[in-house]
Amino acid sequence: MQSRTPASRTGRPRSAAADTAILAATREALVELGWSKLTLSDVATRAGVAKTTLYRRWAGKNELVVDAVAELFDELELPDLGSLAADIEGVVLQFAAILARPEARSGLMAVVAESTRDDALRERIRASIVDRQMRLVLQGRARAQHRGELPPEPDPEQAARTVDLIFDMVAGAVVHRTLVSGKPADEEWVHSFIRILLLGLVGAARTP
Amino acid sequence: MQSRTPASRTGRPRSAAADTAILAATREALVELGWSKLTLSDVATRAGVAKTTLYRRWAGKNELVVDAVAELFDELELPDLGSLAADIEGVVLQFAAILARPEARSGLMAVVAESTRDDALRERIRASIVDRQMRLVLQGRARAQHRGELPPEPDPEQAARTVDLIFDMVAGAVVHRTLVSGKPADEEWVHSFIRILLLGLVGAARTP
DNA sequence: GGCATTACGCTACGACTCGTAGCGAAAGCT
DNA sequence: AGCTTTCGCTACGAGTCGTAGCGTAATGCC
CATH class of the missing domain: 1.10.357.10 (Tetracycline Repressor, domain 2)
Known part of the structure; x- marks a missing residue:
């Protein structure tokens, strides 16, 4: 998806549930708000994650929406x-x-x-x-x-x-x-x- | 173009030169910045008009770019x-x-x-x-x-x-x-x- | 168990853009 | 002249962006 195969074996793994929740929230926001009014803050709130978590995984709105x-x-x-x-x-x-x-x-x-x-x-x-x-x-x-x-x-x-x-x-x-x-x-x-x-x-x- | 036939006969007329300058500036900004980074303030500066003049003629970025x-x-x-x-x-x-x-x-x-x-x-x-x-x-x-x-x-x-x-x-x-x-x-x-x-x-x- | 490492949630922040309001001056028409 | 509308300019609150810093949580390795 958005992350290359984890070369890092140690540390806390990324939540797979967060991934699916974020992508689903992105599609939901696309339906309700459309592209131009969609904000990453809003997606984060919908998905129940922090905004910083979004930025750790995707470079920006473009990449996120492509995956969604x-x-x-x-x-x-x-x-x-x-x-x-x-x-x-x-x-x-x-x-x-x-x-x-x-x-x-x-x-x-x-x-x-x-x-x-x-x-x-x-x-x-x-x-x-x-x-x-x-x-x-x-x-x-x-x-x-x-x-x-x-x-x-x-x-x-x-x-x-x-x-x-x-x-x-x-x-x-x-x-x-x-x-x-x-x-x-x-x-x-x-x-x-x-x-x-x-x-x-x-x-x-x-x-x- | 963007304005209906002028029901107003009196008053200072809108500058036609401003129209062409704004549309040309919009295309120029599209080339240099692309859609997402294009701002109306920037277009106004390029066209040599005030930002308020832009908003008097077009409702927003969408309508302006369509005409351009x-x-x-x-x-x-x-x-x-x-x-x-x-x-x-x-x-x-x-x-x-x-x-x-x-x-x-x-x-x-x-x-x-x-x-x-x-x-x-x-x-x-x-x-x-x-x-x-x-x-x-x-x-x-x-x-x-x-x-x-x-x-x-x-x-x-x-x-x-x-x-x-x-x-x-x-x-x-x-x-x-x-x-x-x-x-x-x-x-x-x-x-x-x-x-x-x-x-x-x-x-x-x-x-x- | 302890330790290192990474992800997470949260808050706060400066920088930027948006769209509007208010003003005085300019440019037309009658 | 006087009237009307546009213009350029400045300033403003509201909202978004992307990042930094912090303490905490979850894993692998020893």
Whole structure:
């Protein structure tokens, strides 16, 4: 999480209960106050710990919220529904459900905005949130190629570019729909979206 | 801009020069400080106006930054390069160039994040930033249908849904590529992206 | 058991930002 | 002229930040 593996063996260990309480309190405060009005003092009070304890574990608001929001994405996993289209629709609906939660809406975009000026924060987001989503794309693509729904890509460099592109298209569209357009990414929308995406992918694979 | 049409006819008029100076100073501060460290006092000093003048015109940081960033999107327009694919690639590259600028990167995501808890702010963003982009999608679609590159859509409700979907796919992918993945939306990427998108669109139009 | 080490809760602190109020002067209009 | 609104300036209370210092609590090692 926020601490590297303890090289220190001696001394009083950090309370694991405090960690979970703080992260839960952070999400609760995100729901009630939003990003800008969230203060670390308030989170500490909610979690029942001292403010100094918070600062001993996290460098600041950014890092704390990244960890608090990252836990929301833990439940994300690729279902096996028999076809690539159904699998993708399933995982995209999960993703949309997470983004519909207020603690994700207010927190995620805020830390992404901050990460444009903070490379360490960008890396933290990538490692704890984005990579988890990216793995689903890789997994789904491999399964589809095994099923024969997508042709295999011999050039690994080209394959990497394609996976990146698919990832940006999927995550970007859902995020934009939910947070910018402010409309729900419901089943009907996801179905239309995935239909266009897959038609485009198989079309592109047919005519290189 | 930020003030409704002046119902007040008498008295000293507001300085238009101050407006442009303030918005320019805001963008400058966004570049140097980023969203979180930007203060209204600092902007006022840079613009050479008093802090109170700022508060007379804008309700707060959110509204000010929305107006400052919105001006960046004024230059967006749909080129006429002969084909739908070329037109879209052209406008998407313009869009990507704007998002590559640091004042847009740090400002845009931050106000979007704030807008998740502030409906008035969301509406302000929609009116001054998003609508301008949406009009390009409508324009490009109409032109493509006139050229015969896309079939006409008889059902207006279905057409509206499709335009919304295209908009979220295009804007979402570019924003995600630029701000989350942190990689440039260069010509090669845009070309691959638009190719898949258009293949999907014509494929979906063929098999309804 | 005693000891070293680290985490914890608590209080207090200077530095900073926020948004507003009050003032006199300036710039328009009729 | 006189009226009205904006402007620059100063000052202010309220709130937040991040840190320091202290005594206490919980563990590992001898």
